[in-house]
Amino acid sequence: MIGWLEIITKWLLGLLRQRNCLMLENLALRHQLMVLKRNRSKPRFTEPDRLFWVAYSKLIKRWQDFLEIASPRTVVDWNKKRFRRYWANKSRNRRPGRPCVSQEIQDLIRTMSQANPTWGTPRIIGELKKIGISVSKGTVDRYRMKTKGSPSPTWKAFLTNEAKAMASIDFFTVPTATFRVLYVFVVLLHERRRVVHFNVTENPSGAWTTQQIVEAFPWDSAPKYLIRDNDRIYSKMFTNRINGMGIKEVKTAFQSPWQNPYCERLIDSIRRDCMDHLIIFNEQHLRSVLNSYFDYYHKSRCHLSLDQDSPEPRPIEPPDHGKVIAIPKAGGLHHLYTRKAS
Helix, strand or coil, X not given: CHHXXXXXXXXXXXXXXXXXXXXXXXXXXXXXXXHHHHCCCCCCCCHHHHHHHHHHHHHCCCHHHHCCCCCHHHHXXXXXXXXXXXXXXXXXXXXXXXXXXXXXXXXXXXXXXXXXXXXXXXXXXXXXXXXXXXXXXXXXXXXXXXXXXXXXXCHHHHHHHHHHHEEEEEEEEEEECCCCEEXXXXXXXXXXXXXXXXXXXXXXXXXXXXXXXXXXXXXXXXCCEEEECCCCCCCHHHHHHHHHCCCEEEECCCCCHHHCHHHHHHHHHHHHHCHHHCCECCHHHHHHHHHHHHHXXXXXXXXXXXXXXXXXXXXXXXXXXCEEEXXXXXXXXXXXXXXXXX
């Protein structure tokens, strides 16, 4: 009974509608009937069926009221899929990515970078722009010749180049068996890590320190730069004498021993390799120990910073020179290994 009432109600409402609306509703119902006749067990929509309902949903405002064999959400999904497919096909027709760079421009970028190894990417871009060629940073990075290492000198390279003109000085203390404190003054040349002078005293003064610099660099052997800390032992007399010798003082910052690394590393080696294993009795004993250690340090000890060589270069001895023997150095604390013909 309810079904008949629904049919009669729709028929009465249909009498009040315009003829165009009735024709569009009839078209939708007939299309759904055709789909059901094609497969009654389960409605199956083909691509033309989906296209019909996508277009129908765009033309009719209340199209959902005429759809019986599918949900409105399904038609909306069909519309989204067709939209994605349309733009995918449109994008596929065009070649993706940046336009190709001609072989002539590629060769020009390689030539410019190879002929000017210190030029970076911005410099090459600027030069190309001046000759009417506009390229991106990524293009130049891709085609320019890559240089090994930094195009400009590094801080390490600068220190290596200036090592011949640099020296450093410092004090370190050594306690004795009688609880006295001795002061050791060392002067180190950076080029080959050579200790050119050292001395021992119990009471260092400005005059004594000044005399040590004079003894360390006689005649015209003075370096260009001298690195030191801000100890008060370096008096005005010391500064005047240094300036008179043509040496420029380079003072480290307060409480910054790392700014005088070579000399600090030398003192650490002296303590670790020698002083930590001995008991010093007096100044004469300390001088004798340091003389023995510096003889080993200069002629035998291998240094990482010198490519595993000693400050005074040691020759490489091939196996045919004889068997290996050990020669005690620095009072037997260290040994020199060499070959001796049997």
